[in-house]
Amino acid sequence: MSAFKHMLLISVLIIFLFVCCLNSVPEALLSDENEAEQAIDTARQTIIDCYEATAKAESEGANITGLTIRLNEAGNLFSKALLARKNKDYNLATQLASECIAKLNGFIDEANELSEKASNDRYYDFIYNVVCSIAGAVIIICVGFAVWITLKRRYSNGRLRVNPENYRIIFLIVILASALFAASPALSRLQVYPRTEFFSELWILDSNHQSENYPSNISSNQNYKIYLGIGNHLGYCAYYMVKVKFRNQTQPAPESFGSIESRLPSTLPSLFNITAFVADEHILEIPLTFSFNYTWNKFLSRVELSGLRLNNVWLNMSNYTVSWDNDKRAFRGFLFFEMWLYNTEVNNFQYHGRFVGLWLNMTAY
Numbered sequence: 001m002s003a004f005k006h007m008l009l010i011s012v013l014i015i016f017l018f019v020c021c022l023n024s025v026p027e028a029l030l031s032d033e034n035e036a037e038q039a040i041d042t043a044r045q046t047i048i049d050c051y052e053a054t055a056k057a058e059s060e061g062a063n064i065t066g067l068t069i070r071l072n073e074a075g076n077l078f079s080k081a082l083l084a085r086k087n088k089d090y091n092l093a094t095q096l097a098s099e100c101i102a103k104l105n106g107f108i109d110e111a112n113e114l115s116e117k118a119s120n121d122r123y124y125d126f127i128y129n130v131v132c133s134i135a136g137a138v139i140i141i142c143v144g145f146a147v148w149i150t151l152k153r154r155y156s157n158g159r160l161r162v163n164p165e166n167y168r169i170i171f172l173i174v175i176l177a178s179a180l181f182a183a184s185p186a187l188s189r190l191q192v193y194p195r196t197e198f199f200s201e202l203w204i205l206d207s208n209h210q211s212e213n214y215p216s217n218i219s220s221n222q223n224y225k226i227y228l229g230i231g232n233h234l235g236y237c238a239y240y241m242v243k244v245k246f247r248n249q250t251q252p253a254p255e256s257f258g259s260i261e262s263r264l265p266s267t268l269p270s271l272f273n274i275t276a277f278v279a280d281e282h283i284l285e286i287p288l289t290f291s292f293n294y295t296w297n298k299f300l301s302r303v304e305l306s307g308l309r310l311n312n313v314w315l316n317m318s319n320y321t322v323s324w325d326n327d328k329r330a331f332r333g334f335l336f337f338e339m340w341l342y343n344t345e346v347n348n349f350q351y352h353g354r355f356v357g358l359w360l361n362m363t364a365y
Helices: 002-059 065-086 090-103 107-156 164-190
Strands: 199-205 224-233 238-248 272-278 282-297 302-310 313-316 321-325 330-343 348-362
Touching: 002 065, 002 090, 002 107, 002 272, 065 090, 065 107, 065 272, 065 282, 065 313, 107 164, 199 238, 199 330, 199 348, 224 238, 224 272, 238 302, 238 321, 272 282, 282 348, 302 330
Parallel strands: none
Antiparallel strands: 199 224, 224 282, 238 272, 238 330, 282 302, 302 313, 302 321, 321 330, 330 348
16 A cells, blocks of 8 residues: 555655646747847848948949958848748747857947048049149149240340240130149049939749759759849848749739839748849859759649758648649749848838749659
């Protein structure tokens, strides 16, 4: 009987400990989730602050190539952190967000130094190429006029045998040509026509950097490579977000017609967000290697996808299916990329009216 009581006591203790563990698990998960949210919010604000410092440096005329490289590296970590949070891997999300913040350590100070240096360089450039060149041209004209008056007086006094009036045109041409040469740095700035078109570009190239051999007939778990290109002609450093989406032939696509500003994106959820920082009049090409994992359900005559691996990042697609397209005689899915642009006035991303994509035949063998 004592043995029975002893076993009963042990069983009660085990059940009690089990219940305590169950109660502590949600608390631990909630703590991890809160920590991940805080880290992601901090990383997001850090990126925005660094981006604004970069845009300021660019407006002052600084070379921001090094800054945009760091921003793109940090943006890649931030995108992965968002994906980890989406997958409820809060520890990984916190780690990636922390790495993103560390990547931008000292960034604003560096951007401010570049901005200040560019501002000083621009000031001295203005003094030398505008003020000094105009002053030089004025001095040449004044000196030429003084020389002309002196020559005429010397001729009137009989000290000069050659009448300068006989060479007036040649003298004027020499003086004006010299003045124009001295003022050429300032005049060159007047010949710069103002920009009238401001736009962004988005394109896809094949694995050979051409627009010919795009992947079309694909197999499950087979890698394919493309290049996603972004061109910035907006007049300032742009903060883009490219949403990676997938649809079958019956699901909604982004609008292709109408003005850029009035177009609407697809209502489908984004599988992954690619962040990109591109300086004005620069392009950024992002290599993308992707593969789909899917199976053919012959009873329902459809392809059932389980995931997309994009640059070694696994994206869950368990609810995605592709049915047979009778017109095209294929299981066709559309992998597409929507361009979104960060608007500093509203502190958020807005659809930029552009998308590119590939129709893929999901071969069922």
